[in-house]
Amino acid sequence: MPDDLIPVKPEIAAKALVNKDRYRAMTEAAAKDPEGFWRKEAERVAWIKPPSRIKNVDFTGDVTIRWFEDGVLNASVSCLDRHLASRGDQVAIIWEGDDPKSDAKVTYRDLHARVCRLANAMRRLGVTKGDRVCIYLPMIVEAAVAMLACARIGAIHSIVFGGFSPDSLASRIQDSECALLITADEGRRGGRSVPLKTNADEALRGCPSIRNVIVVKNTGGAVPMQEGRDHWYEAITAQEPAACEPEPMGAEDPLFILYTSGSTGKPKGVLHTTGGYMVWASYTHELVFDYHPGEIYWCTADVGWVTGHTYIVYGPLANGATTLMFEGVPNYPSVSRFWEVVDKHQVNIFYTAPTAIRALMRDGEAPVRKASRKSLRVLGSVGEPINPEAWLWYYRVVGEERCPIVDTWWQTETGGILISPLPGAVDQKPGSATLPLPGVFPAIVDGEGQVLEGATEGNLVLLDSWPGQMRTIYGDHARFGQTYFSTFKGMYFTGDGARRDADGYYWITGRVDDVINVSGHRMGTAEIESALVAHAKVAEAAVVGMPHDLKGQGIYCYVTLKTGEEPSEALRKELVAWVRKEIGPIASPDAIQWAPGLPKTRSGKIMRRILRKIAANETESLGDTSTLADPSVVEELVQNRVG
Ligand code: ATP
Ligand code: MG
Numbered sequence: 001m002p003d004d005l006i007p008v009k010p011e012i013a014a015k016a017l018v019n020k021d022r023y024r025a026m027t028e029a030a031a032k033d034p035e036g037f038w039r040k041e042a043e044r045v046a047w048i049k050p051p052s053r054i055k056n057v058d059f060t061g062d063v064t065i066r067w068f069e070d071g072v073l074n075a076s077v078s079c080l081d082r083h084l085a086s087r088g089d090q091v092a093i094i095w096e097g098d099d100p101k102s103d104a105k106v107t108y109r110d111l112h113a114r115v116c117r118l119a120n121a122m123r124r125l126g127v128t129k130g131d132r133v134c135i136y137l138p139m140i141v142e143a144a145v146a147m148l149a150c151a152r153i154g155a156i157h158s159i160v161f162g163g164f165s166p167d168s169l170a171s172r173i174q175d176s177e178c179a180l181l182i183t184a185d186e187g188r189r190g191g192r193s194v195p196l197k198t199n200a201d202e203a204l205r206g207c208p209s210i211r212n213v214i215v216v217k218n219t220g221g222a223v224p225m226q227e228g229r230d231h232w233y234e235a236i237t238a239q240e241p242a243a244c245e246p247e248p249m250g251a252e253d254p255l256f257i258l259y260t261s262g263s264t265g266k267p268k269g270v271l272h273t274t275g276g277y278m279v280w281a282s283y284t285h286e287l288v289f290d291y292h293p294g295e296i297y298w299c300t301a302d303v304g305w306v307t308g309h310t311y312i313v314y315g316p317l318a319n320g321a322t323t324l325m326f327e328g329v330p331n332y333p334s335v336s337r338f339w340e341v342v343d344k345h346q347v348n349i350f351y352t353a354p355t356a357i358r359a360l361m362r363d364g365e366a367p368v369r370k371a372s373r374k375s376l377r378v379l380g381s382v383g384e385p386i387n388p389e390a391w392l393w394y395y396r397v398v399g400e401e402r403c404p405i406v407d408t409w410w411q412t413e414t415g416g417i418l419i420s421p422l423p424g425a426v427d428q429k430p431g432s433a434t435l436p437l438p439g440v441f442p443a444i445v446d447g448e449g450q451v452l453e454g455a456t457e458g459n460l461v462l463l464d465s466w467p468g469q470m471r472t473i474y475g476d477h478a479r480f481g482q483t484y485f486s487t488f489k490g491m492y493f494t495g496d497g498a499r500r501d502a503d504g505y506y507w508i509t510g511r512v513d514d515v516i517n518v519s520g521h522r523m524g525t526a527e528i529e530s531a532l533v534a535h536a537k538v539a540e541a542a543v544v545g546m547p548h549d550l551k552g553q554g555i556y557c558y559v560t561l562k563t564g565e566e567p568s569e570a571l572r573k574e575l576v577a578w579v580r581k582e583i584g585p586i587a588s589p590d591a592i593q594w595a596p597g598l599p600k601t602r603s604g605k606i607m608r609r610i611l612r613k614i615a616a617n618e619t620e621s622l623g624d625t626s627t628l629a630d631p632s633v634v635e636e637l638v639q640n641r642v643g
Contacts, residue, residue, distance in 0.1 A: 006428040016424020023425035030439035044282045045078040057465040063481045067276035067467040074246035075151040079317035080112040098188040098328035113242035118149035120240040129154030134178040138162045138187030139327040142216045143303045146182045154247035158257040161304025163602045166202035177209040184216040185223045190332040197223040251275025257474045260412045269474030280468025284416040285315030290423040298324035299351040306412040335363045339371030351380035355604035362539040380406045387530035388431035409433035415468030432505045449488035460498040461491040516545035531582035537565045542606045546615035554590035556615035567594040591642045597633040
């Protein structure tokens with residue numbers, strides 16, 4: 001594995017908000033005097049009443065997590081009102097449509113007015129503090145408006161990704177008994193339309209809690225409207241005043257619910273509250289991306305995922321940033337699209353997922369080189385371990401060795417980034433998420449919960465709370481304790497495995513459930529996948545364990561080749577030898593299946609749970625596949641399973 005250090009660049013450090021000295025000072029301060037540290041950091045949001053109590057946390061018993069609990073604020077004020085005097089005419093959101101010819105710019109003043117109009121309309125429909133509002137929208141400005149309008153009136157938003165089916169939408173609405181749904185006639189992605197209203201109508205047959213539906217006219221496609229229930233967004237907001245009194249919210253009042261993507265099982269309604277989450281969103285967005293006023297910042301996620309919540313909307317807007325919202329996909333109309341958008345809007349900070357990077361690598365360097373990309377300054381990655389090969393491609397080809405890469409490890413549950421390099425303070429290693437942010441206390445424990453010191457490998461836990469931590473699973477606090485705090489007493493268990501090297505750097509090895517045990521040797525799937533992806537002909541790989549008479553578990557690899565490469569027996573042998581050489585004979589693949597596509601969640605993560613079943617020939621019981629982006633991929637893999 002490449003373990004080479006890529007030092008902080010002096011020119012980045014010189015201008016960075018946090019350099020090495022400051023990073024050390026912050027890390028020490030946050031450990032020695034957390035109350036003092038977070039009291040000061042809490043000043044980054046606008047309080048109606050600043051908190052006097054900072055932290056009240058107990059990871060044992062019923063599990064209590066409270067931050068800034070007697071503070072009062074409104075998240076939309078932090079994102080909008082307080083910027084009006086200083087930067088009302090600055091662009092808050094650059095919207096780039098699926099069609100490269102369509103875009104829009106919304107200033108802070110415009111955004112404030114649009115949020116207030118919708119907030120007033122929602123109040124008029126009877127939505128009040130604590131009500132749940134489901135948002136099922138494409139990546140259009142109204143999605144951000146809807147989130148902030150909910151925050152404005154104290155309604156709890158629950159966003160369901162626009163690619164989800166009617167069933168997935170219905171179960172999420174039912175779980176949190178939403179009173180209102182905000183959707184659109186249709187969405188657009190990659191030149192195709194997505195029938196949002198039709199899906200919503202189907203879902204709502206089983207959702208009696210929904211009293212009203214607000215529909216954005218987006219494509220103009222014809223959709224049926226149900227009298228008394230459905231309202232056009234334009235019509236219902238047009239007459240509303242562009243000012244709206246914000247609801248005073250306790251710091252621990254809920255801001256949103258977000259159902260996890262479901263790579264591992266039944267979705268959970270992750271609940272985040274207002275004060276701590278907002279502080280965390282602002283703190284991490286500014287530090288990790290080294291955000292300087294005036295910069296153009298682009299996170300390619302969808303607002304349906306937590307990354308979109310924290311790093312398209314709440315974090316950037318709290319920091320007065322210009323945030324780019326992209327309706328489309330990386331390969332439409334061509335695989336140069338990302339880089340064309342970077343040039344068009346002069347993007348300085350770019351944040352995407354390894355799945356997108358690997359997909360673009362398949363098509364080589366030319367589509368990237370076509371664009372200038374000179375505006376880029378910092379690159380980010382999130383969602384999965386980034387294989388060193390993909391990291392280096394991102395670094396060399398996309399960033400031309402000029403841009404630091406922040407590999408950000410975090411979860412829906414953590415609200416924001418916990419482990420990541422800071423561009424001006426932490427030397428990078430390709431494939432490592434590096435070090436915790438100041439105020440984050442990870443540890444690696446063995447199966448019994450013993451904290452392991454020094455260079456080691458095991459289960460990744462957090463020993464103490466941070467303000468952005470989730471507070472509960474909506475409606476099921478017992479499941480919250482059971483899921484996250486019962487495996488290792490008094491610690492938050494992430495479900496991920498990690499290795500820590502001699503420099504204290506963390507390497508996420510994948511989900512603990514995905515660890516393979518070959519003849520008593522425990523191996524993370526991420527390492528074997530990275531070895532495969534490092535081969536010149538391999539675009540993507542997924543590795544799982546399969547039952548094996550002698551070894552206990554054998555290694556089953558699904559391999560997607562780069563565009564233009566053909567599978568062959570010779571190549572299969574070559575790959576087996578390659579992995580043996582890269583990692584060692586113990587990691588020898590027992591089976592390699594050529595996979596034209598891999599089953600992924602709609603956020604682009606490989607669903608190894610399903611691949612394990614196929615490898616084990618348990619194809620009768622594949623479990624819940626409703627969150628898959630393309631279920632037909634599974635059929636193909638089942639047909640062509642090896643052995
Ligand atoms: P579910 O919990 O429903 O199965 P999920 O875990 O995929 O879904 P998220 O909260 O979006 O939902 O993803 C968090 C997980 O993604 C982490 O626990 C980790 O496994 C992985 N992950 C995220 N960022 C990184 C990263 N930079 N490096 C390695 N793994 C990462
Ligand atoms: Mg998870």
